Each structure stands twice: as C-alpha cells, then as structure tokens.
Amino acid sequence: MxxxxxxxxxxxxxxxxxxxxxxxxxxxxxxxxxxxxxxxxxxxxxxxxxxxxxxxxxxxxxxxxxxxxxxxxxxxxxxxxxxxxxxxxxxxxxxxxxxxxxxxxxxxxxxxxxxxxxxxxxxxxxQGGRIFAAPSARRLARELGVDIAAVDGSGPGGRVTEADVRAAAEGGEAADAGSDGGGKQLKSAVSRIGDDEGDGASGDGQSGDSGGLKSAVSRIDDGDTGGSADASAGGAGAAAQSIEAAGRERTLAAPATRNLADELGVDIDDVPTDEMRDGEPYVDEAAVREYAEAQKQAQAADAEALANAERAGEAGPPTTTAESGAGPDAVEASEGDRREPYRGVRKTIGEAMERSKFTAPHVTHHDKVDATALVELREKLKPRAEERGVKLTYMPFVMKAVAAALAEHPVLNTQLDEENGEIVYKADHNVGVATATDAGLMVPVVKDVDGKGLLQLASETNELVSKARERSIAREEMQGGTFTITNFGAIGGEYATPIINYPETAILGLGAIEERPMAVDGEVVARDVLTLSLSIDHRVVDGADAARFVNTLKEYLEDPTLLLLE
Incomplete structure (x- = not known):
C-alpha cells in the first residue's frame, strides 16, 4: 500500500x-x-x-x-x-x-x-507512450488540475517541466473561455490603445493619442458580451479596464499558492476568482500569476504613460521605485553581482537583531581588566584538563565570574515583560554563548552556570558550540538564556557594541587578551589585558548598574581564585 x-x-x-x-x-x-x-x-x-x-x-x-x-x-x-x-x-x-x-x-x-x-x-x-516529469512538475499538475499524461514535454528526452504544466493549464483555461459552456470564468486582457483606435475607446475617458498600455482583470459570465468579447476577438477599439482587487476577508488556497503570492507580493484575498470550495472562494497558482502579471502590466502602463506625458511637456509627479514595478527597498544588481535567498536561520537572526535594536534602547559600557593572573591560572590548569579529555578555554572562567557578578547585581539577570508591565528577575543563571556558524550567529545556552565547576562548564560549552557549528543543535538547547556572552576577541577585536539577545537585558562582549602597557605600583609594565563591552537595555538597567556589575566582574577576573568561593 x-x-x-x-x-x-x-x-x-x-x-x-x-x-x-x-x-x-x-x-x-x-x-x-x-x-x-x-x-x-x-x-x-x-x-x-x-x-x-x-x-x-x-x-x-x-x-x-x-x-x-x-x-x-x-x-x-x-x-x-x-x-x-x-x-x-x-x-x-x-x-x-x-x-x-x-x-x-x-x-x-x-x-x-x-x-x-x-x-x-x-x-x-x-496514447500508450511514457512521459517523464520531475516531482515538482507532478505536484504542480495536481494543484492546477492538469492531466500530466496529456502534457507534451519540452525538456531533454521529452521530460515534462513546470513551464509545460503551466502552459497546459493556461491553454485549458483559454479553451474553456472560448467555449459556450455555462459558469463564470476569470479573464485577463492586456491591450495597447494606439492613435488609430479612436477617441473614447477607454471607459475611463482616456483619449487615444497617448498610446499607453492598459491591463484588465474582469469577470465574464453568460451575459457578458460586447466590449470584453470584442477585445478577446482582437477587434480594434476594445475597452481597457483598471485592475480591481477582490478584497475578500477569507480565501482558500494551497500552501504552495500562498507561498507564491508572498513571493510575487500579492495579497491572496485580492486575487479575483469564481471557483468555490466548501462554500469559500478558492484561488490557485494560475490565478495568482495572472493577477500579478496584470498588476505588473498596469504599473508598466503607468510608467509609460508618465514618460509620454513628460516627453510631451506635461510634467507629472515624480516616478517612485514602487511605480516603476519594484519595491521601495529593492536593490538593483549590477553585472557580476551575486544574489542568494535571505531566509532560514539567517533571516531569523536578522529579525531577532532588528527587534532587539529597535525595541530596547542600547547603551554600551566599555572597560578593561588586568587578566594576567587569569592567563597564568588557565595555563596551569590546562594540562590537567587535557588529561581528563577537556579543552579548557577562558570562557568557563568568564562564565563563572559572570554568574558571581549576577548574584550581586541581579538587575542584569532580568527580562522586561512589556505586556504585563513587569520586570522579571530570573532565578536561574543560564548563560548563552554566541557562536559564529556558517549560517550566522547562534546562541547555545549553558544552564545553571552558578552550580557547576570549571571542567563541567568547559565540557558542556565545547559540546554545545560544536553542535551549533555542525547545525545539529536542538532548539531547546538554545532557549532559556538569562544573560549572553559574545567573544569577538577570538576573531580579533578590542571593543564592540553587542546587540542584546532580546528579551534579555544585557550582553557582555569580550575582546582579545593581549599584552598592553599598564601602570603597576608606579611603573609601566606589560600585562595581559582583556577588554570588556557590556550592552544594556536602558529601560531596565541604568548606567550606574552596568558600571557596578563590570567592577565586580573585574574583581573576579583579576583574582580568579575568588571563584573557588562560589
């Protein structure tokens, strides 16, 4: 079966x-x-x-x-x-x-x-022969009600393509429109009104001397004769109508049809249709494409008419990007440019960043810390960790220091519940670690940082980061964070302005640990210096709160043996 x-x-x-x-x-x-x-x-x-x-x-x-x-x-x-x-x-x-x-x-x-x-x-x-068709062409044929066995393939070896299916569907609609059968049919007419078509050909009173391209989408029932029929017969002086959106509140359509409407920038409730299913209007892909093409032709007609008017000295309003057939934010590509789809993980990251930046007023506090003792302690413990099969980086030390500082400054371990007008102080210290992947930035979350040792934190962090980069991380492993750390210093950098992982209220950026001159006991000496960039949601966290948090964090990083007390 x-x-x-x-x-x-x-x-x-x-x-x-x-x-x-x-x-x-x-x-x-x-x-x-x-x-x-x-x-x-x-x-x-x-x-x-x-x-x-x-x-x-x-x-x-x-x-x-x-x-x-x-x-x-x-x-x-x-x-x-x-x-x-x-x-x-x-x-x-x-x-x-x-x-x-x-x-x-x-x-x-x-x-x-x-x-x-x-x-x-x-x-x-x-006819007893065999035809070839791609799965997408077969699916499209089912959606459009086309018998794929009756479609002539134009691909290699007679393979049926999606274009062949659409052509067959359009051909079937044209045949239905030309028959005398009952029922209503969706029609589209595109005609050019030239100088020889006479005055008054257009129902909207446009004269025939401007030579514009007009497009019409209209309903034709049993009683429709005259102008529209003449236009379909190719007679001169056919009437061109303006596009009218259906403006329904509800429309039935297959998921593929809705995706197509989104791609073409069409509101599926505006697409005219006479087909009904379960008592509701039903729209298929062919109707969406027909309506989108009619809109495109109408926009082109407007642009052409405006250009003709300007050449004739009749200045009109300036043409916008939308009037020329492109969206206001469309980017024109030049020869040699490359395009790739903006979707999936990359689009999700972009939308999250946009929401955070335009929702939470960001303020970034910068500071630096003498990390010489931290570097020495890590070098001392690194061989012991390797003996246990764990790679020990600086991140577990910073995570423990962050958890200790959050315990003293809980306002940075919060989320703003805008709907209920409340600031939620999180009981858990779940630290997200921003990770660069081929698909963009992901943030795996290490839970209960304050209750785990350095080696356990190192092991869990390494595992989650690897899973994120391999794109095998589970969704729940990137949820529940209360504070985020991003280590841009691993790539190279001193200071930054990190964007908060909304709805959290703070994110800590780590620069590279480098030898820098510092004054120690009145003398300038070379020390290992770590730069810090703390971005806060200024609706919840004040600048003084940020400064106090960073000062506490510095104490733990300058003397990491204090972490033994945590």
Whole structure:
C-alpha cells in the first residue's frame, strides 16, 4: 500500500522548512527511523526520518524548495498497511496505467521496461507512450488540475517541466473561455490603445493619442458580451479596464499558492476568482500569476504613460521605485553581482537583531581588566584538563565570574515583560554563548552556570558550540538564556557594541587578551589585558548598574581564585 509522509513539525513555531538534500531515491528500501532527508528550518538543520519500513515510491519535493509543514514530501510502498482513501486513488491510477500499457506496441513496452530498470521516474500517457516529469512538475499538475499524461514535454528526452504544466493549464483555461459552456470564468486582457483606435475607446475617458498600455482583470459570465468579447476577438477599439482587487476577508488556497503570492507580493484575498470550495472562494497558482502579471502590466502602463506625458511637456509627479514595478527597498544588481535567498536561520537572526535594536534602547559600557593572573591560572590548569579529555578555554572562567557578578547585581539577570508591565528577575543563571556558524550567529545556552565547576562548564560549552557549528543543535538547547556572552576577541577585536539577545537585558562582549602597557605600583609594565563591552537595555538597567556589575566582574577576573568561593 502507499503511505504518504508529510513534513512534520520539527520545532515549536516552525511553519516551513527548506529541503536541503534527499538521502534516498525512488526504489530504495528504507527502515523505520532511517534518515531520508535533511531540512533547514529557521532554527537549525534537522534530519527527517522514515516513519515506516518500506520502499520509496516518489519524492514530491526538490532540494532547495521551501515546503510548508504538513505538505506531503515523499511516499512509500508498505506491505500490510490498511487501505486508505489515498491508497485507493493510487491503486486506481496504477490500474489505469496498466490498461494503457497493455494497449501500447511491443516496442513501446520494451522501452518502458528499459526505463523502469534504469530507475527513471515516468508515467504512462493516454496514447500508450511514457512521459517523464520531475516531482515538482507532478505536484504542480495536481494543484492546477492538469492531466500530466496529456502534457507534451519540452525538456531533454521529452521530460515534462513546470513551464509545460503551466502552459497546459493556461491553454485549458483559454479553451474553456472560448467555449459556450455555462459558469463564470476569470479573464485577463492586456491591450495597447494606439492613435488609430479612436477617441473614447477607454471607459475611463482616456483619449487615444497617448498610446499607453492598459491591463484588465474582469469577470465574464453568460451575459457578458460586447466590449470584453470584442477585445478577446482582437477587434480594434476594445475597452481597457483598471485592475480591481477582490478584497475578500477569507480565501482558500494551497500552501504552495500562498507561498507564491508572498513571493510575487500579492495579497491572496485580492486575487479575483469564481471557483468555490466548501462554500469559500478558492484561488490557485494560475490565478495568482495572472493577477500579478496584470498588476505588473498596469504599473508598466503607468510608467509609460508618465514618460509620454513628460516627453510631451506635461510634467507629472515624480516616478517612485514602487511605480516603476519594484519595491521601495529593492536593490538593483549590477553585472557580476551575486544574489542568494535571505531566509532560514539567517533571516531569523536578522529579525531577532532588528527587534532587539529597535525595541530596547542600547547603551554600551566599555572597560578593561588586568587578566594576567587569569592567563597564568588557565595555563596551569590546562594540562590537567587535557588529561581528563577537556579543552579548557577562558570562557568557563568568564562564565563563572559572570554568574558571581549576577548574584550581586541581579538587575542584569532580568527580562522586561512589556505586556504585563513587569520586570522579571530570573532565578536561574543560564548563560548563552554566541557562536559564529556558517549560517550566522547562534546562541547555545549553558544552564545553571552558578552550580557547576570549571571542567563541567568547559565540557558542556565545547559540546554545545560544536553542535551549533555542525547545525545539529536542538532548539531547546538554545532557549532559556538569562544573560549572553559574545567573544569577538577570538576573531580579533578590542571593543564592540553587542546587540542584546532580546528579551534579555544585557550582553557582555569580550575582546582579545593581549599584552598592553599598564601602570603597576608606579611603573609601566606589560600585562595581559582583556577588554570588556557590556550592552544594556536602558529601560531596565541604568548606567550606574552596568558600571557596578563590570567592577565586580573585574574583581573576579583579576583574582580568579575568588571563584573557588562560589
């Protein structure tokens, strides 16, 4: 039997994921819990396991495709499974295909056997031949109601592409519009009004001497004749109408259709449609593309009309970026520039940074500390830690010092509950460690820092940082932080202005430990100096609070033996 597998909810709040890689191919035998794919969400990269023992039947998503949670991405052939409604449909399709195969010629049958043995994905058309189609083209055909077996493929070897499916869908709509059958049909007309089309051709009173391109999206029912029909017949003097948004409050649409609307900048509730499902308006991808194209043509018409008016000396309002067909924040790319999608983990990081910076008023307090004793103590303990299989860095010392300073200055271990108008003083000391990864900055959180020793902190921190860089860290391992440390000095740097990991109220930046001249007992000597940059949310933490916290932190770092008392 056929078992459909939908993209699972791989984390709370995750609505979609980008398919990075398939680990299986159609025909492969899989076991339950075997990894079949890698998916990147806006949190991390996760492995998707097989839910059953069986054989891979079909892959319904391609690498690089963003798939909403709940969308079927793969199907399996499983023995002993109960027959479901979808299984019965699949069985019926298989039986129909078998009948078509029997009606094929012997040569075609031999070719079909050869194709099956090579593992190439194919299907049988109504003429007894075989066609090839990518999983994305098959899915699109199902969404648009197109019989993929009737589509002529333009790809290599006659492979059916998404463009072929869309062309078939548009061709079917055109045929339906030209028939005498009942029902309403969504139509789009784009016509050029030239000098020879006469005055008064446009219903809005525009004269024919300005030569603008106009676009119309209109509903045509059984009683619609005249101007619109004449326009579809290609007659001169056809009336061009302005685009009117539907403005519905609710619209039914497939997840892929909604994603397409977002990509094209279209409000799906504005897309005209006469199709109804369960008593609600239903919009498909073809309608979204048609409406988006109509908008684009209308914008181009406006720009062209304005240019014509300016050339004729009739100055109009200045053209904005939006009027020219691009968004106000669009970036023009020059030759040699490279673009890559802004999504997934990178987009999540950007949105979090934006929210923090524009929500919490940031103030950064800078200072430096004589870390000579800290350097000496770490060098002394480093071999002992290596004997126990632990790499000892400066981070565990700083984390312990931060926890001790937070105990004395709890206002920096807080979160602002804006909804209830309260400052929440956190009981736990959970320290996040900002980590640079290929996908951007991640913040694994070490819990209960104040209750752990240096070696345990070092071991846990190293493990979490490694998992973050390998993109295998769990979502819960990056949650629950109360204070964050970022070590930009590991890359090179002295001072910075770190952005707070909202909704926390403080973040500590560490510069590089370097030898610098310092005055000690009236003499200038070389000392190991660590620079500190503490950013605070000034709504909750005052500058004096920040200074006192840093002074306490310096005491522990200048004499790390004090940490033995913690």
């Amino acid at each position: 056929v078992r459909e597998f939908k993209l699972p909810d791989v984390g709370e709040g995750v609505a979609e994921g980008e398919l990075l890689e398939w680990h299986v191919q159609p025909g492969d035998t899989v076991e339950e819990d075997q990894v079949v794919a890698e998916v990147e969400t806006d949190k991390a990269v996760v492995d998707v396991p097989s839910p059953v023992n069986g054989t891979v039947r079909e892959l319904l998503a391609e690498p690089g495709e963003v798939v909403p949670v709940g969308t079927v991405i793969i199907t399996f052939d499983v023995e002993g499974e109960p027959v479901t409604e979808s299984d019965q449909d699949a069985t019926a399709d298989t039986e129909t295909a078998a009948v078509s195969e029997e009606s094929a010629t012997e040569t075609e049958s031999e070719e079909a056997v050869a194709e099956e043995s090579s593992g190439t994905e194919s299907s049988v058309n109504g």
